Amino acid sequence: MNNKVQLDQVNIHFGKTHAVKNVSILFPENSVTAIIGPSGCGKSTLLRSINRMHDLFPSARVEGRILVDGSDIYDKGVDPVSIRRRVGMVFQKPNPFPAMSIYDNVIAGYKLNGRMVKSEADDIVETSLKRVALWEEVKDRLKTNAMNLSGGQQQRLCIARTIAVKPEVILMDEPASALDPISTLKIEELIEELKERYTIIIVTHNMQQAARVSDYTAFLYMGELVECGETKKIFTTPEQKQTEDYITGRFG
Numbered sequence: 001m002n003n004k005v006q007l008d009q010v011n012i013h014f015g016k017t018h019a020v021k022n023v024s025i026l027f028p029e030n031s032v033t034a035i036i037g038p039s040g041c042g043k044s045t046l047l048r049s050i051n052r053m054h055d056l057f058p059s060a061r062v063e064g065r066i067l068v069d070g071s072d073i074y075d076k077g078v079d080p081v082s083i084r085r086r087v088g089m090v091f092q093k094p095n096p097f098p099a100m101s102i103y104d105n106v107i108a109g110y111k112l113n114g115r116m117v118k119s120e121a122d123d124i125v126e127t128s129l130k131r132v133a134l135w136e137e138v139k140d141r142l143k144t145n146a147m148n149l150s151g152g153q154q155q156r157l158c159i160a161r162t163i164a165v166k167p168e169v170i171l172m173d174e175p176a177s178a179l180d181p182i183s184t185l186k187i188e189e190l191i192e193e194l195k196e197r198y199t200i201i202i203v204t205h206n207m208q209q210a211a212r213v214s215d216y217t218a219f220l221y222m223g224e225l226v227e228c229g230e231t232k233k234i235f236t237t238p239e240q241k242q243t244e245d246y247i248t249g250r251f252g
């Protein structure tokens with residue numbers, strides 16, 4: 001299987017805090033990789049380095065190489081905006097644009113590419129909403145405010161907005177932790193479907209969720225990658241004692 005994303009000896013500092021320590025890891029294409037580990041171990045920090053989000057924080061320093069399709073996304077001359085288009089991000093709390101309709105939310109990122117005709121926009125909105133299984137629920141009220149949707153629907157809308165710009169990789173930072181169990185299940189089913197088209201990297205606190213949705217699991221502890229491998233193996237016969245202690249709930 002092709003490796004879509006590769007981190008090679010990545011270190012991330014915030015001022016004096018060494019948040020990610022010498023992490024090397026591969027993320028295979030069209031698969032879901034879960035990043036697990038106790039609070040503060042560097043999961044979100046690692047995730048955000050993959051679409052250059054740390055560029056927005058002056059105290060952050062990213063060292064090492066982060067490759068997407070073999071090219072370093074931190075190379076001089078690479079536009080971070082173009083990276084964020086290829087590597088989309090879904091956050092913990094659904095964050096639709098509050099003053100916009102459902103329709104405008106889906107198309108918001110895509111519009112930044114320039115002018116387009118209405119039929120093209122209609123197409124993208126319909127395809128994206130169908131892909132997140134939201135179309136049937138909202139097709140008769142596309143022009144109403146997105147904030148009228150439930151939390152779970154808002155999160156699926158945000159995923160639709162992310163896929164509307166045709167990314168290759170989708171980063172998800174605890175995408176279901178603010179949702180009720182039924183909405184969580186829908187997001188998990190959606191992740192399973194999305195991996196056919198995208199490479200997905202998901203941070204989760206929820207061990208059962210990691211076991212359910214991911215093909216591969218990476219366990220981080222205090223900024224270091226302790227172990228990474230097939231989810232089945234990590235959850236049944238991990239190589240490291242620390243991993244076993246964490247997944248069996250002995251700490252964290």
Ligand SMILES: Nc1ncnc2c1ncn2[C@@H]1O[C@H](COP(=O)(O)OP(=O)(O)OP(=O)(O)O)[C@@H](O)[C@H]1O
Pocket residue numbers: 014017019037038039040041042043044045046057059205
């Ligand atoms: N913008 C920032 N500025 C300064 N320090 C930061 C920043 N973001 C993260 N850190 C620090 O980096 C370390 C790792 O944080 P990170 O949020 O990546 O952990 P996490 O594993 O995602 O935690 P949680 O599961 O609680 O969300 C922590 O010590 C945190 O305080």
